Every structure is written in C-alpha cells, then in structure tokens.
Amino acid sequence: MKINYKNQVMKITFIYLAIFIPLILFRFPDIRNEIKYLAITKESLNNNLFILKYLDNLYPDKPPFYFWILKLIHTYFPKYFFQLGILIGSVIPSYIIAILSYKFLLNFKNSYKYIEKLSFTIVLGLIASPLFIGGTSVLRMDILMYLFIFSSIYLFFNMYYNFKKINFKNLFSMYLFIFLGLFTKGIVGIVAPLSTMIIFLLFNRDLKFLKKIHFMKGIIFILSCVSLWFLNIYFCEDGLQYIKLLVGQETLGRITKSKAHIRPVYYYLKTLPVISLPYGLGVFFSLFYYLKNIKSFIKWNELEKIFFCLSVPLFILLSFASGKLVIYLLPTLYGFIGLTVMYFFRFKPISSNRTLNNFSYGLLLVIFIISINGNYYSRNYTLKPLLTKIENIENENIYTYRFEDFQNTKFIIKKNIIPITNGTSIKIPKENYIITKANKKKEISKDFKNLKLISKNKNYYLYKI
Known part of the structure; x- marks a missing residue:
C-alpha cells in the first residue's frame, strides 16, 4: 500500500x-x-x-x-x-x-x-x-x-x-x-x-x-x-x-x-x-x-x-x-x-x-x-490561583519564605516582594501575607506562630500572619 x-x-x-x-x-x-x-x-x-x-x-x-x-x-x-x-x-x-x-x-x-x-x-x-x-x-x-x-x-x-x-x-x-x-x-x-x-x-x-x-x-x-x-x-x-x-x-x-x-x-x-x-x-x-x-x-x-x-x-x-x-x-x-x-x-x-x-x-x-486538562493543572500545580489572591489584597508587601523564585513575579503583580531566608531573623508585622512552597510548610510553622492559611494548592501555600 x-x-x-x-x-x-x-x-x-x-x-x-x-x-x-x-x-x-x-x-x-x-x-x-x-x-x-x-x-x-x-x-x-x-x-x-x-x-x-x-x-x-x-x-x-x-x-x-x-x-x-x-x-x-x-x-x-x-x-x-x-x-x-x-x-x-x-x-x-x-x-x-x-x-x-x-x-x-x-x-x-x-x-x-x-x-x-x-x-x-x-x-x-x-x-x-x-x-x-x-x-x-x-x-x-x-x-x-x-x-x-x-x-x-x-x-x-x-x-x-x-x-x-x-x-x-x-x-x-x-x-x-x-x-x-x-x-x-x-x-x-x-x-x-x-x-x-x-x-x-x-x-x-x-x-x-x-x-x-x-x-x-x-x-x-x-x-x-x-x-x-x-x-x-x-x-x-x-x-x-x-x-x-x-x-x-x-x-x-x-x-x-x-x-x-x-x-x-x-x-x-x-x-x-x-x-x-x-x-x-x-x-x-x-x-x-x-x-x-x-x-x-x-x-x-x-x-x-x-x-x-x-x-x-x-x-x-x-x-x-x-x-x-x-x-x-x-x-x-x-x-x-x-x-x-x-x-x-x-x-x-x-x-x-x-x-x-x-x-x-x-x-x-x-x-x-x-x-486538555491544562486548567486543572494550572489551578493545582502553578501559582495562578494564589497570584489572583495576592493581587486583590491591599498590602503593598508580600513576604516569601525560602522561595527565591517568587521574585520573578515582580513584573506580574504590583507588590513589594520581601524574601525571608530564615524566619527567626526578621520581624513581620501582623496582617501581612507570606507565600511559600508546599515542601516548606513544616519549617514555616516552626518559625512563625499563629499563621492563618489563606489559600493553597499542591505546590504553594499562602498565609496571613
């Protein structure tokens, strides 16, 4: 043939x-x-x-x-x-x-x-x-x-x-x-x-x-x-x-x-x-x-x-x-x-x-x-849903906990991005927000008390302090 x-x-x-x-x-x-x-x-x-x-x-x-x-x-x-x-x-x-x-x-x-x-x-x-x-x-x-x-x-x-x-x-x-x-x-x-x-x-x-x-x-x-x-x-x-x-x-x-x-x-x-x-x-x-x-x-x-x-x-x-x-x-x-x-x-x-x-x-x-399930992937494995939350908060600052790559979003969200490499070395005022990767959730819980989980997916967590 x-x-x-x-x-x-x-x-x-x-x-x-x-x-x-x-x-x-x-x-x-x-x-x-x-x-x-x-x-x-x-x-x-x-x-x-x-x-x-x-x-x-x-x-x-x-x-x-x-x-x-x-x-x-x-x-x-x-x-x-x-x-x-x-x-x-x-x-x-x-x-x-x-x-x-x-x-x-x-x-x-x-x-x-x-x-x-x-x-x-x-x-x-x-x-x-x-x-x-x-x-x-x-x-x-x-x-x-x-x-x-x-x-x-x-x-x-x-x-x-x-x-x-x-x-x-x-x-x-x-x-x-x-x-x-x-x-x-x-x-x-x-x-x-x-x-x-x-x-x-x-x-x-x-x-x-x-x-x-x-x-x-x-x-x-x-x-x-x-x-x-x-x-x-x-x-x-x-x-x-x-x-x-x-x-x-x-x-x-x-x-x-x-x-x-x-x-x-x-x-x-x-x-x-x-x-x-x-x-x-x-x-x-x-x-x-x-x-x-x-x-x-x-x-x-x-x-x-x-x-x-x-x-x-x-x-x-x-x-x-x-x-x-x-x-x-x-x-x-x-x-x-x-x-x-x-x-x-x-x-x-x-x-x-x-x-x-x-x-x-x-x-x-x-x-x-x-x-064809790209939306499912985006919701559960990317920053898309959390960035939407962050864009809607009034605070000018967003803190990142041991998450250096988040600085790449500075041209997407209009926030002042403040990196934290060690939680004990910085004081964060109340009513502020911290974003981190899912694999850091145990560490951030030890460094910061009274964290309130605002949003999360499989890879990222957003907290309010």
Missing part, C-alpha cells in the same frame, strides 16, 4: 494542533523559568541588544537571540506574551523539525522498501517522546536551538548524499544555522552538529568531504560571527566582565566545574530509557547491538550510520561535561529513536512498525488528555 506524503504530513499537523493548542491556551507559566524569562525580557535589551540582566544583575547564562524574539513579542503583543512565546519559540520550530525529519528520510526511498512507514514511525516516536513534547510545551530556548542544530545537520546529509547541491546558498545556510544554535543556547549549538558531521565522515572514511563543504572557511565564518558578537559586548558598560562570565563561568565552567546541576558521568545513561519513551528500554538493546558491531560501521546501511552519529557521539560528550540536565539530551533524541526503530526493523519490519506506532499513539493519547 502506497503511503501519501500529504496525508502523513496532515496527520503530524493534526497531532500538533490537538496537543499544543490546549496547552498554549490553558496552561499557566511556571515560576522557575517561564516567568523568569518574562522578568529577563522586561529588564533587558532596552538600551543594549547583547547584554542580558536579571534582578539588576548581569545574566550571562544564555545568549541573547531567543530573548530578541521574546522582546519583539512583548513589545507588540504584551497581553499574549506567554502564548506567542511558546508558539513562535517552541511549537513552530518543533513542527519544522518533525516535518524535516519525515521529509529527509523519504529521500532514501530507492534504497529501502518500507521507507515511508519507517520514516513515519520514527517521527511519530519523536513527537510522542515526553522530552520532545515537554521541550515544545514550555517557554524555553531548547527547541529553537535544536531547530538550528537539526537544520545544519539536515543540510549536511542532504549535500553528502547529493539530495541537494553543494553551493553557496546551502553552505552559507548550514554554517549560519550552526552559529545561530550557539547564539540561541550556547556551546552545545556548535558541538552537536560538528561532532555529528566529523564522526560520521571519520567512521565512513570520507574526511575528504570536509574540503568539498569548505569546512575551514565555515569555521572561520562562525568564529567571525562570534567575534562580532563579543565585540559588541566589549564596548558596552560592564562588557569585559560580561564576556569573562559568558566564556568562563557559563561555557568552560559548565563543562569542567559547573556551578549547578553537577551529576556523575553515568547520569545520562540512567535517564536514557525515560527520554527514549515510547520505546524505553528498547534503546539499550539497539545501543548494545550497534556498539558491539561498531567495527563494521562501514557496512551498516546509511540510516543506521546517520542515526548512530546523530546520537552516540554527542551523548558521550555531554556525559563527560560537569553540568547535566535531561533537557540537554534533546539534540540526541531523533538519533536514538531512529537507531532503536532501525534495530527492530532489522528483524520484523512490518510488525515492528505496527507495534511501535501503537506505543506512540497510546502515549500521545495520554498527553492529549493531559493537555
């Missing part, structure tokens, strides 16, 4: 509309990152496009490109900041990745009998992955960075297999995408595509292809863009300090001695089955099989080579970095899912396709049910 390309694209489109429209419309932003990004957006880029600030301090944690997008949205559509931020910065890039992924594999239709089914199964697995869905659903720059990483790799493989011409337009786009990946999130934006390309050519015994794609000129172009970026920072107030923090603390520091998220070298290996859902432990079977046969790499089929190089080299590099978060593995996801599907297709192509698709559809159904 011949599979229609347009029909498959329509299926992918329907999945995106069904899942992400409810999520965008009903979910309230989280305090730790999304509301924080609103604070950074409002505080930064007013007089300088290259230096970010957060709570009146320099914020070199992230490059500025993503915040340029957020600033434009906030300038022209402030009322819909979160909705448009997620749509433009996450959902649309995620959708493009899914379509490009499906389209790219179809180029191999003359080499693989079941390529249409194989391609759709892999893309469906990618979309159903909680890591991919999660990254698409939030106001973060990870999916946008992944789009630039994937786009550069997409062009590389298309040129390598002669699906696209090696010309100025494609080469310029490829190296520009690499820089934009770096300019969106940081060093992974350049390490991910370059490690994939170089390892692929090395294992495929074809390093001479680097000359065809003018690799050294491309690197010079990327370094020139970075130099212009840093030059603009250097001539700004606090520019030199910002560069030192950006390069030292936020780049080299995260690789060698991170200030946060320090994990052991095997941390990502433990999380691999989770990020590879809906296939779970199946990724270990495929990984073991292909690593065991790595000496025969040159004899593997082309898709096995591509998926291996899209996942394993970067996974190893990230494992040796000091700072680790599961979201950092996002650029490896397509490769791991593809590798796992290829492993199962080696033995039972048709039955594997049906089984894997059923896993994906089942997980997508669960995610859809969660997405």
